[in-house]
Amino acid sequence: MxxxxxEHELRQLADALSRPPLVLLIExxxxxGKTRLLHELTGQPMLVGSCHPMRFPYGPVVEALREVRPLRxxxxxxxxxxxxxxxxxxxxxxxxxxxxxxxxxxHRLFRAVLSLLGSLRPITLVVEDVHWVDPGTxxxxxxxxxxxxxxxxxxxxxxxxxxxxxxxxxLAHLPPRIDHAEIAxxxxxxxxxxxxxxxxxxxxxxxxxxxxxxxxxIEELTRMLADxxxxxxxxxxxxxxxxxxxxxxxxxxxxxxxxxxxxxxVCEDVLTGVAGVPPEQGERGLTEAVRCGLLREWAxxxxxxxxPLVRQAVSETITPAASRRLRRRLAGPxxxxxxxxxxxxEVARLAAxxxxxxxxxxxxxxxxRTVEVHIANALRKLxxxxxxxxxxxxx
Numbered sequence: 366m367x368x369x370x371x372e373h374e375l376r377q378l379a380d381a382l383s384r385p386p387l388v389l390l391i392e393x394x395x396x397x398g399k400t401r402l403l404h405e406l407t408g409q410p411m412l413v414g415s416c417h418p419m420r421f422p423y424g425p426v427v428e429a430l431r432e433v434r435p436l437r438x439x440x441x442x443x444x445x446x447x448x449x450x451x452x453x454x455x456x457x458x459x460x461x462x463x464x465x466x467x468x469x470x471x472h473r474l475f476r477a478v479l480s481l482l483g484s485l486r487p488i489t490l491v492v493e494d495v496h497w498v499d500p501g502t503x504x505x506x507x508x509x510x511x512x513x514x515x516x517x518x519x520x521x522x523x524x525x526x527x528x529x530x531x532x533x534x535x536l537a538h539l540p541p542r543i544d545h546a547e548i549a550x551x552x553x554x555x556x557x558x559x560x561x562x563x564x565x566x567x568x569x570x571x572x573x574x575x576x577x578x579x580x581x582x583i584e585e586l587t588r589m590l591a592d593x594x595x596x597x598x599x600x601x602x603x604x605x606x607x608x609x610x611x612x613x614x615x616x617x618x619x620x621x622x623x624x625x626x627x628x629x630x631v632c633e634d635v636l637t638g639v640a641g642v643p644p645e646q647g648e649r650g651l652t653e654a655v656r657c658g659l660l661r662e663w664a665x666x667x668x669x670x671x672x673p674l675v676r677q678a679v680s681e682t683i684t685p686a687a688s689r690r691l692r693r694r695l696a697g698p699x700x701x702x703x704x705x706x707x708x709x710x711e712v713a714r715l716a717a718x719x720x721x722x723x724x725x726x727x728x729x730x731x732x733x734r735t736v737e738v739h740i741a742n743a744l745r746k747l748x749x750x751x752x753x754x755x756x757x758x759x760x
Contacts, residue, residue: 366401366561366564366565366580367561367564368405369553369557369560370554370557370560370561371398371401371402371405371550375402375405375406377546377548378391378402378403378406378548379406379409381546381548382406382409382489382520384544385487385489385513385515385516385517385518386513386514386518386519386543386544387513387518387519387543387544387545388510388513388518388519388520388521388535388536388539388544388545388546389519389520389521389545389546389547389548390520390521390523390532390533390535390545390546390547390548391403391520391522391523391548391549391550392523392524392525392532392547392548392549392550393522393524393525393550393551394524394525394526394552394579394658394671395524395526395527395581395605396579396580396581396582396602397550397551397552397579397580397581398580399493399550400493400522402548402550403491403520403522409489410485410487410488410489411488411489411490411520412429412430412433412485412488412489412490413428413429413491413493414426414427414429414430414491414492415428415492415494416493416494416495416496416497416499416502417494417497418497420497420499420500421499422499422500422501422502423449423502423505424499424502425492425493425498425502426478426490427449427450429491430449430450430453430478430481431450431452431453432452433481434453434456435453435456435457435481435484436484439457439458439480439481439484440458440477440480440484441458441459441461442458442461442476442477442480443457443458443477443480443481443484444458444459444460444461444477445460445461445473445476445477446474446477446478446481447459447460448460449474461473471504475504475505475508475509478505478509479508479509479512479514482513482514483514483516483517486514486515486516488517488518489518489520490509490517490518490519490520491520491521491522492506492519492521492522493521493522494522494523494524495521495522495523495532496524496527497527506521506535507534510535510536510539511538511539511540511543513543519535521535524658525658526656526657526658526661526671527657527658552576552577552578552579552580553573553578553579554578555571555573555578557578558571558576558578558583559571561580561583562583565583565584565587565591566590566591569587569590572586572587574673575672575673575674576672576673576674577671577672577673577674579672581601581602582599582672582674585599585601585602586599597677598674598677598678598681602674602675602678603678603681606659606675606678606679607678607682609658609659610659610679610682613653613654613659614649614650614653616642616643616647616649616650616653617650617651617653617657619640619641619642620636620640620647620651620654620660621659621670621679622640622679622680622682622683622687623636623637623639623640623641623691624654624659624660624668624669624670624676624679625676625679625680625683626680626683626688626691626692626695627639627669627695627750627751628751628752628753629669629740629741629744629750629752630662630663630664630667630668630669631667631668631744631745631750632666632667632668632745633648633651633666634647635748635750636651636668637650637651639691639694639695639750640691641690641694651668654668655668658671659671659675659679664741667741695750695751695754704746705743705747706742708739709739709742709743709746710743711729712729712731712736712739712740712743713743714755715728715729716740716752716755717755722737722740740752740755743755
């Protein structure tokens with residue numbers, strides 16, 4: 366897939382890794398391009414391992430080190446890695462005698478990793494998907510972050526929405542000689558999405574509204590279109606959404622399904638009301654839905670699904686009976702009606718007539734963003750949950 370729209374982040378990455386020893390955090394949602402960004406950096410020797418949902422003990426570090434070919438005259442302590450690295454065990458010193466104290470044994474193992482990395486410098490250790498980190502690796506990374514040898518960098522990548530603990534603990538108590546940096550990867554902008562689509566499938570329609578600018582979603586959707594399929598949720602994305610949805614508690618799952626039926630981000634009361642979730646369960650359910658990454662807070666106190674393709678995938682999980690129930694709740698106001706300003710009423714009436722935000726903006730000499738704000742305010746004041754209800758709320 367062509368590399369589009371990440372030139373600034375690539376420069377950030379190259380600049381950061383040119384100043385070892387350094388700890389670098391790279392965050393972004395699934396499919397946004399964290400791994401691809403690292404692959405685009407040339408001339409930087411890296412050892413890469415990935416955390417796994419099954420959380421194998423020390424799995425990502427073992428994966429990163431198993432293909433190394435260390436130099437001679439290694440510190441004898443690196444022999445502690447022989448049981449973990451049979452692929453290169455013959456190149457390591459003999460295994461030291463066992464220690465009865467588990468804490469001392471673990472400390473020796475950590476020192477062995479540190480010593481081996483030091484022998485390979487200049488080198489960057491990359492641990493991907495740290496949202497799935499196992500407890501042992503978590504402790505090892507914290508140890509390495511505070512003790513990095515000169516010429517060694519530590520990079521971790523993670524999804525904010527799947528993170529169950531703060532990775533910023535890696536930055537806590539760093540000694541002055543070890544630098545740190547953070548890179549946040551956002552989805553591609555509209556123009557960048559169009560450029561990527563042009564490379565992948567010339568002549569294809571604008572895919573930003575469906576994909577939200579997530580590169581992996583763009584790639585999978587263009588592949589579907591190239592195969593002659595109708596635009597829909599790519600199987601990989603659909604399956605990932607279904608796994609997350611199935612793991613949620615019942616209240617959170619109903620809130621996510623309700624969010625798939627509204628067109629704009631709405632407040633907690635509206636969302637839980639449409640979902641039919643009791644208020645005492647609503648706050649916790651909403652928190653769970655946001656934590657797992659299916660919902661996001663688009664504006665203070667207003668929530669919606671992360672991207673349109675997620676909305677499609679969630680909608681497909683709703684039974685016909687549940688769908689009718691949600692539609693009934695959507696049909697009536699979810700909150701007491703308020704008074705619109707003259708401009709809000711004008712914008713709402715044009716929207717009720719079927720005009721797009723762009724058409725309304727051109728008609729009233731406003732920016733599309735201003736129109737979007739007026740419509741959101743009108744929906745909130747009228748107690749509505751979707752744009753299609755405006756023909757009811759403004760009559």
